[in-house]
Amino acid sequence: MKKKYDVKEYNTVKDLILEACETYKNDVAFRVKMKAGKEPEYKDYTYEEFLSNINGMGTALYSKGLAGKRVAIIGRNQYHWVVTHVACLLGGIVSVPIDKELPLGEMEDSLVRAEVDAVMFDVKYKDQIETIKNNGKTSIKEYFCMNDSDAGYTSAVELIELGTKLIGEGEKAFVDYESDPASMAILLFTSGTTSKSKAVMLSNHGLAINVSDLLVYEVFDEHSTNIAFLPYHHILGGTGMLFCIADGMRTVFSDGIRYIRQNLTEYGVNFFLGVPAIVDNMYTQVERGIEKQGMTKKVAMATKLSRFLMFLGIDIRRKLFKDVIKQLGGELSYIISGGAPLSSRVASGFHDLGIEIYQGYGLTETSPVLVAENKDHVRPGSIGVAIPHVTAEMKDKDSEGIGELCVKAPNVMIGYYKNPELTAEVIDKDGWFHTGDLGYMDKDGYIFLTGRKKDMIVLKNGKKAFPEEIEMLMAKIPGVADVFVYGEPIDGDYADLKIAMEVQYDPAACKEAYGDVSESEIREAMWNKVKEVNQTIPHYKRVTDLFLTTESFIKTTSLKIKRKEQLEAVLKAKGLE
Numbered sequence: 001m002k003k004k005y006d007v008k009e010y011n012t013v014k015d016l017i018l019e020a021c022e023t024y025k026n027d028v029a030f031r032v033k034m035k036a037g038k039e040p041e042y043k044d045y046t047y048e049e050f051l052s053n054i055n056g057m058g059t060a061l062y063s064k065g066l067a068g069k070r071v072a073i074i075g076r077n078q079y080h081w082v083v084t085h086v087a088c089l090l091g092g093i094v095s096v097p098i099d100k101e102l103p104l105g106e107m108e109d110s111l112v113r114a115e116v117d118a119v120m121f122d123v124k125y126k127d128q129i130e131t132i133k134n135n136g137k138t139s140i141k142e143y144f145c146m147n148d149s150d151a152g153y154t155s156a157v158e159l160i161e162l163g164t165k166l167i168g169e170g171e172k173a174f175v176d177y178e179s180d181p182a183s184m185a186i187l188l189f190t191s192g193t194t195s196k197s198k199a200v201m202l203s204n205h206g207l208a209i210n211v212s213d214l215l216v217y218e219v220f221d222e223h224s225t226n227i228a229f230l231p232y233h234h235i236l237g238g239t240g241m242l243f244c245i246a247d248g249m250r251t252v253f254s255d256g257i258r259y260i261r262q263n264l265t266e267y268g269v270n271f272f273l274g275v276p277a278i279v280d281n282m283y284t285q286v287e288r289g290i291e292k293q294g295m296t297k298k299v300a301m302a303t304k305l306s307r308f309l310m311f312l313g314i315d316i317r318r319k320l321f322k323d324v325i326k327q328l329g330g331e332l333s334y335i336i337s338g339g340a341p342l343s344s345r346v347a348s349g350f351h352d353l354g355i356e357i358y359q360g361y362g363l364t365e366t367s368p369v370l371v372a373e374n375k376d377h378v379r380p381g382s383i384g385v386a387i388p389h390v391t392a393e394m395k396d397k398d399s400e401g402i403g404e405l406c407v408k409a410p411n412v413m414i415g416y417y418k419n420p421e422l423t424a425e426v427i428d429k430d431g432w433f434h435t436g437d438l439g440y441m442d443k444d445g446y447i448f449l450t451g452r453k454k455d456m457i458v459l460k461n462g463k464k465a466f467p468e469e470i471e472m473l474m475a476k477i478p479g480v481a482d483v484f485v486y487g488e489p490i491d492g493d494y495a496d497l498k499i500a501m502e503v504q505y506d507p508a509a510c511k512e513a514y515g516d517v518s519e520s521e522i523r524e525a526m527w528n529k530v531k532e533v534n535q536t537i538p539h540y541k542r543v544t545d546l547f548l549t550t551e552s553f554i555k556t557t558s559l560k561i562k563r564k565e566q567l568e569a570v571l572k573a574k575g576l577e
Helices: 013-023 047-063 079-091 104-114 123-135 156-168 204-217 235-246 257-267 276-292 296-311 322-328 344-353 420-426 467-474 507-514 519-534 563-573
Strands: 028-035 041-046 070-074 094-097 118-121 142-145 184-189 199-203 225-228 250-253 271-274 334-338 356-362 369-372 391-395 403-408 433-441 447-452 480-490 493-505 545-549
Touching: 013 047, 013 079, 013 204, 013 235, 028 047, 028 079, 041 047, 047 079, 047 156, 070 079, 070 104, 079 094, 079 118, 079 156, 079 184, 079 235, 104 123, 104 184, 118 123, 123 142, 142 156, 184 204, 184 235, 199 204, 204 235, 204 369, 225 235, 225 257, 225 271, 235 250, 235 271, 235 356, 257 276, 257 322, 271 276, 276 296, 276 322, 276 334, 276 344, 296 344, 344 356, 391 433, 420 433, 447 467, 467 480, 467 493, 467 519, 480 563, 493 507, 493 519, 507 519, 519 545, 545 563
Parallel strands: 028 250, 070 094, 070 118, 094 184, 118 142, 225 250, 271 334, 334 356, 493 545
Antiparallel strands: 028 041, 184 199, 356 369, 391 403, 403 433, 433 447, 480 493
């Protein structure tokens, strides 16, 4: 577990990258699948080669007149996405990661709003890019294709070759560039529709210090293998990428959600960074595998034995559950989950198997991590404690001790791009960033979240209920694929609400749990389960109505429910709009 070097406080991303590439120069930084099939072929890039590619890419971008400009990156996670992004961070070029899943109009609008000068795009999105190019609304002057030299555009490989040639001829402007810690390094859009998304300016120093904190706080085995599953255009994926590089990990790339188990085995993955929706799905697959093999009782008994031995200081979990862990490749040792609360069932389940799982909390505006768990800081129901450079307080607490989580930290954003008014709404005159999340902090500094301030349901009697808190409990009901808790107006009076719940149910799981029954019978069975959960929570938080659907909820590309749109949809379906 010991580091090869003493972790220091990095001032810029360039400091971080240069040290990692020197410390681990002969180690594999990235393994790329070049050919799929029965006999796949791979290409390894060492840390030394990675740095050479970064310098080549950056020098080529400079030669195209992009020094000090903005480059958008659109595409799937892949090696040249990383090279382009890191080259921008090291060379004073603003990187603008764009969500590849955005509808064409929103993608174009994001490029216009960010005022980008060039775009590096995945060939898969060539048609969208060419439509945007032909529309002529953006300020883009240079178009590069990151993975195909036959697409009619200069490819990433060709740019690297050009830059490497220029460096050989004595061009050193990019290599010698000294990063400004306070400068904007990334311009990133928050989740949501473009009209509501905010363009966040993140500083070079903010990114570097967040990674510095994580290196101190989250300690993993040397030579770990990480699978880059979380999209790089999300800040957790992007900062996670920098963390894995700084930690000397080998990074591999997923072939897609359907192949995740195959890829975990193929690459011997032992570190996974993901969002709860994916992590929960992984654990559900493990549970189903146990059931199919008729091992449910055996695993339950083994778990009791393992917990008893753990109490005595004896850890045999990975030996005891070796066959179960094989379902996840056999090597998986660490999972970091972020972006939303993780269910206690999944957290304790993975822990029982000998797979350490920790939550992290943060926002796009904070680069992103503010609070996290590690092996020494885990408390049930909590998201952990503030990481080293973060000062956290609960502001404006109510009579129940619930307040808004506010922070001061160097990784807080510079501000929202061209929107000082909105910036002032979240960063007060004393420098506190208001997260919009409500909760409380115990005497040891552990932070417990209850819900989003904007999503809080205020009842007529003044009591407050938090949808996420109730959803976590109701999600455990058999057959529930997803759950949405909301305030439903009583007799059309929006000042008088009741707690209601919409459930997206899984027909196959319901058949297994309740038998071959109708939807009305499924509702009745689920309603009985809801009433059981209701008995465990305060009366004013109890769900009083249940609505079923097989339709997926309206979500962002990071799999968070768009609450306003979903509320409108469910009220319309119930004839209450």
